[in-house]
Amino acid sequence: MAKVFFPDHLMQLTAGVRELEVRAESFRDLVAKLEQLYPGISKVLIGKVAVAIDGDIIHDPFLDPVGPDSEVYFLHRIEGG
C-alpha cells in the first residue's frame, strides 16, 4: 500500500489525519479513494496542489503511476522565477 502524507494546510480536509495508507495504481486512482474517505478533497488535490511521488515533484499529476511501496506527499505548488 502506498503511504500518503498531507501537509498541515490540507489536514483541515482530512479531519486532522496526517498520513495514511492507500492501495492505488495511479494518482487518479489514489485521489478517487481519498475522495471516498474525505468527500470534497479531490477538488483541492487535482489542480491546486503539487505532489511528490517517491521524491519526484510533479506539478499537474493525474495519470502518474503509484507503486505499492510509493510515498506520496502533497505539496504547495512551486513554480519559480
Add this chain to the structure above:
Amino acid sequence: MQSFAYAAPETVQQALDVLAEHQGAGRRVQVMAGGTDLMVQMRLIDGSPRTIVDIKKLAETNRLDIGAKEIYIGAAIPGAVLTASKPLVACLPGLVEAVDLIGSSQIQGRASLGGNLCNASPAGDTISALVASAGVCVIASKGGQREMPVESFVVGVGKNALKPGEFLLGIKFQRPAKGTADAYLRFIPRTEMDIAVAGAGVSVTLDANGTCTAARVAIAAVAPTVIAVPAAADALIGSKLDAAALDKAGKACSAAASPISDKRGTADYRRTVVGVLCRRATAIAAGRAKETR
C-alpha cells in the same frame, strides 16, 4: 504654447544675444554645456518647453590654459579631456579627481566642470574641490566679463549667482605654488555611479619643514550648498599635519555640517563621515604637497 528651441552660438556675443532675445521675449532659457544633468532634469523633473543654448561651440568655454601664473578651464570642456591633461593633473590633482568622479566613462565624455558648478547641487563633486583651490568664476555678461569666487557663486540648492542673460565661461585659479597640493574624496555606497553622500576637498601648502602654512577645506552634501570650513583650515595651519591636527580638522568639518537624512544617507552618518573624509583627503593632499616641494 511655447515650443522647444535650440541654439548653438559660435561667439560669446552671439550667445549673449540669444539669451537676451529669448529671455526678453519671456521664454524660458537654459544654458547647456555637457547636458548630462539637463537631459535628466528634462526627463524626470520638468519637461516643459524652453530654449536650450548650447555653449559648447565657443572658444572661451573650450579653452584649457595652464599658464605659469594662472590656470583657466573652459566651462564646457568634458571631463574626459580634463582627466587626460597631464599638466592639469600635475597642478590640481584633487580637482581632476573630483571631475573624474562625476558619473561613468560615458558621462565623462560630456559632463563639464562648468555644468557641475552651475547646477549647484549640494553634492556637486567638483564644487568643494573648486572652493578648496580658490577657483574664480569668469562670467560672460552683457557689460563684459565679471569674476566672482566659486565660494560665493553657489547661493542655494540648485541656485547660482548668475543673473539673467549671463553664463559661465570658465574658472580660473592661481597656479599652485611649490609645496601646495589638493585632494578630493567623497563617500558613496558603491565604487561608482552614485551621488556623493558626503565629500571633502582640501588644499594645503607646506613649507620646507613640513609645516602647513596655508589650507583651505570645503565640504559637500552636508549643507544646502558646498561650504568652506575655515575652522578646519585653521586646525591644519601651523601644524605638521599630524594625526591630532587632522583629527581636529575632521571634527571641525563634522561640526560645520548641517546635513539632512534622505535616500542617500542619514544626517548622523553624513556628519561623521565628512570628518573622516576631511582627514583622509588632507593626508593625501599633504603627501602630494611634499612631492611638489
Add this chain to the structure above:
Amino acid sequence: MSEARDYKVIGTRVIRPDGVDKVTGRANFGADFSLPGMLYGKVLRSPHAHARIKKIDTAAASKIEGVYAIATGADFPKVGHEEITGGEGAGDFADLATNVMARDKVVYHGHAVAAVAAISSAIADAALAAIKVEYEVLTPVMDLDAAMADNATLIDERLFTAGLPQKPTKPSNVAAYMEFKRGDIAQGFAEADVVVEGTYRTPTVHQGYIEPHACVASINQGGQATIWCCTQGHFDVRSMTSKVLGLNVADIRVIPSEIGGGFGGKTTVYLEPVAMVLSKKSGRPVKMTMTRDEVFRASGPASATKCTIKIGAKKDGTFTAMSAWLAYEAGGYKGSSMAPGAMCVFAPYVVPHFLIQGYDVLVNKPKVAAYRAPGAPQSMYACESLIDDLARQLKIDPIELRLKNAVSAGSQAAYGPKFNAIGFKECLEAAKKHPNYSAKLGPNEGRGLAAGFWFNAGMQSSAEVHINENGTVTVVEGSPDIGGSRASMALMAAEELGVPYEQVRVLVADTESAGYNNVTGGSRVTFATGMAVIQASRDIIAQCKQRAAATWGIEEELVEWQDGQAIPKPGVNADVKPLSLAQIAANSGRTGGPLLGRASLNARGPGPGFSINMADVRVDPETGKVDVLRFTAIQDAGKAIHPAYVEGQMQGGAVQGIGWALNEEYIYDAKGVMQNAGFLDYRMPVASDLPMIDTWIIEVANPSHPYGVRGVGEVPIVAPLAAVANAVRAATGIRIPDLPLSPPRILAALEAAKA
C-alpha cells in the same frame, strides 16, 4: 532514468546560436518592434499609495489632436475571482485585472488609472497631463508591522485571512496563513543544550532586469489579435490577457521577442491588456514601453520580509528543533512567495521537530512578482545567519555544523518528501577543500559562508525537431531564452542525434507555431524543455531506424543508431552501408515524407538544487563601507549541459544576492512614495564593486533526467545574502540582522557597539 555515458558535445562550451545577433545589435528585444500606423500608448499612474478613485475626467484629453484612444477601468470587463494556476505569488485573476488597470481603488503609488494612445509619445504625455482624477486619499500601510497591527487601516475590507485553524471573524491585511510542522517542537527545544533566536528583516527589492517591459498589440475588428512582447512566458501572456479582457485564447497570438532579463519579473502582464484595449478602441496597433521609473514603481518587486528563527541544538551541533515565523509583504494584492519561502527555510537540514508559520500580508506597495527562487533568499537569509551565530557559539566550524545536519539521499525534506540523489554534502565537502576557504584574511576582513536551496520546477513543455533536406536540424520550442538556453537545446539535440552542434538551429516560436510551454521560470527550461528536445530527437531516431530498415528491407529491430547514422546491429547479415541523417533526410520523400519529431510532456522530478557560497569582505570601520574581496559559489548542477552558462547563472545570481545584501532597497517616504525609483539611487552592483566570482560546479546526477540535469538558475541567489552578512559579522564582531547592510546601518551598529 539518468544514464551514465560519455558525451560528445554535452558539457562543451560552444558559441550560442543567437550570439552573433546579440553582439552586433541585430537581435530584436521588446521595444525594438514597430508596425506601420502604430500609436504610442502611455499610462497615467496614481500619485497616491492608497486612495479611492472618485472620478476620472478624460474629456479634455480626448480633444487633443493626435489622441486616438483613452482607456480607464470602465473599459475593462469585470473579472471574477479565480486562482491563477501558476505557482507562488501568482494570485487571482480578479486582482491581476485590477492591477493592470485600477477600478475603484488604487493600492500603490504608480498603480495604473488610465491610459492613452496617441500619434506620438509627446502627445500621449500631453493627454495624460490633461486627464483629471479625483481621489479620496487613504492612509498608506507601508510595512509589515503597520499592516499586521490590530487596528491597521485595511487595504481590502473584504479580505479574511485564509488558512487559519479557526475562521476569522473580521477582515485584516493578512491574506493567508500557512503552517508546516513535524514532531513536537516543545520537546525538541527541551532536548537542546543551546537555543538561539533572531529576528531578521529584508527590504523590498527589484529584479533589476535592464530591459523595461514593452509590447506592441494589434487587434482587428474581428477580435483577432497579435501581441509582440518581451516575456518569460508568451503562453501565459496569452492566457492572462484573454482572462483579463474576456477574449478567446485562440484569437490571441503572442510573439515573444528576445528578452532583456526577467528573473521572475516578466512572468505576468502589465502593459499587454492595456495596449489591447487601446488598440481595440483606436483600430490601430499600439506600442507601449515602460520607463525605468515605471518599472520600479509599477512592475512586481520581491517581498520585504520579517523572519524570526529559533534553533535548538546539542553541544555537538545536532539540531533538535527549529521554528520559523515568516511574514512576507504581498504588495497591494494578495499572493507573495511566502509558501515557498516557508518550504525552503529548513530544507537543507535534518530536523526532527519543527514549526514553520507563514503570513502573506497586504501593504501599499506594488504587487510582488517572482524573483529568482521566490521567497527562498529571505527566509534562508534569516536561517543561515542564525546557524552562523550558532556555530560561533558552539565553537564548531560552520561547514562541519552544516555537514552534521545536512540532508542527503533518503533524508526527509522539511517540506515533505524524501530526497532522491542530491548534492548538498558534496557542496559542503568541496567548500572545505576550496583554497578560498583557507585564504588569509587581513584586519577588518571577515569570511562568511551560507547554504542555498531551491526545489526547481518541471511542468509542461513541448518541442519539435525538424530534419532539413540536407540533414541539418531545426528545433522548434516555446520557452523564451533568457540566458542561453537555445545553446543547451541545440547541444542536447546534437548529442542525441549524433550530429555536430553547428548543424542544429533552435527557434523559440510563437503561440501559434510552437506547442504549449509553461513559463521560462523555476529553472525548468534546460530540465523540462530539454527533456522534450531529447524525446523529440529520440522520436527522430526511431523514425530514421524505421526508414533505414525499409530502405534495406530488414526488420526495424535490427537497426541501431550510432554517431548520427543508422547501421545494422552487430551480427545482422545485411550487405548495406550505414545511412547518415543527411542521407535519410535526402531520401525522406521516398520513405514516407519529411522527418518530424515531436514530444510533449509534464516533466516530473526536477532535482532539487543546493549550493554553498563563501564571501570575504573588508569593512571600513570609519565609514561602514563593505568591499567584497572574494566570492565563491559552489553548486550542484546535476549535469552542466553548457558549463559556461551554468557558471554565468551562478555568477549573476551571486551578484544579485550581493546587491540585495549590501545596498539594494525600495526607500519610501511617509506618504508611500518610492524615493529611489531609478538606477542612480537603487544601487545595483556595478563592475567596479566586485571581484571575479569563483565557481565550482558539482555534478550529482538528477536520477529523473536522462542526462542528470538539475535546474541551475535560481539556487545562485539564495545563499549570497547570508554569506555576505556572515562575513560582515566576522569582520566586525557584530550581527546586524536587517538588510541591506548599507554603510549608514553598519556604522550606526559599530558606534552603538562602542558606546
Add this chain to the structure above:
Amino acid sequence: MSKTRVETKINGEQMEFLCEPQQSMLDVLRDTLRLTGTKEGCATGDCGACSVLLDSRLICSCLMLAVESNGRQITTIEGISRGETLHPIQQKFLQHAALQCGICTPGFVVAAKALLDENPNPTEEEIRYHLAGNLCRCTGYDKIIRAVQDAAQTMRGEAS
C-alpha cells in the same frame, strides 16, 4: 512644432534626419533611424545600454540632444563590425559567454571598444572602472571582464 534638419555621419554613412529640438540622440537613433541596436535601459545615463561613440568619444546617447550631432560622427553598435568579420571584442564576448540576455551587450561592446582604442593594455581594475557605467544584471560581470581582457590581448597581437 518645427523640426530641425540634421546632417550627421553615422557608422561612416552620411545621414540626414529631421528632429525636434528636445529629442535625444537615442530616440532618433531608435525611432527615426531604426538603429535599434542601441538600447534604452533607463534614459537617465545610469545604465550605459545606449552607449555610442561621438567623434570616437564614449557617451550615453540618451544624454545628448539629436540636434547636437549636426556635423559630427557617431558610431553605434551596428558600426562596430565592418563587412564579414566581427570585431575582436564581439568575438571574445561570444567565446567567453559574456552575455546572457544580451540587452546590455551592445553598450558593453561599444564601451569596451572606447577603452581599448585608448588603452590597449588595461588592468582588471581599469576595465572594471571604465565599464562601471554599464549595468549588467545577468552575468555578475566576471565573464565580461575576461572577454575584454582577452580581446585586448588579441588586439595587441598577442596569442590568447
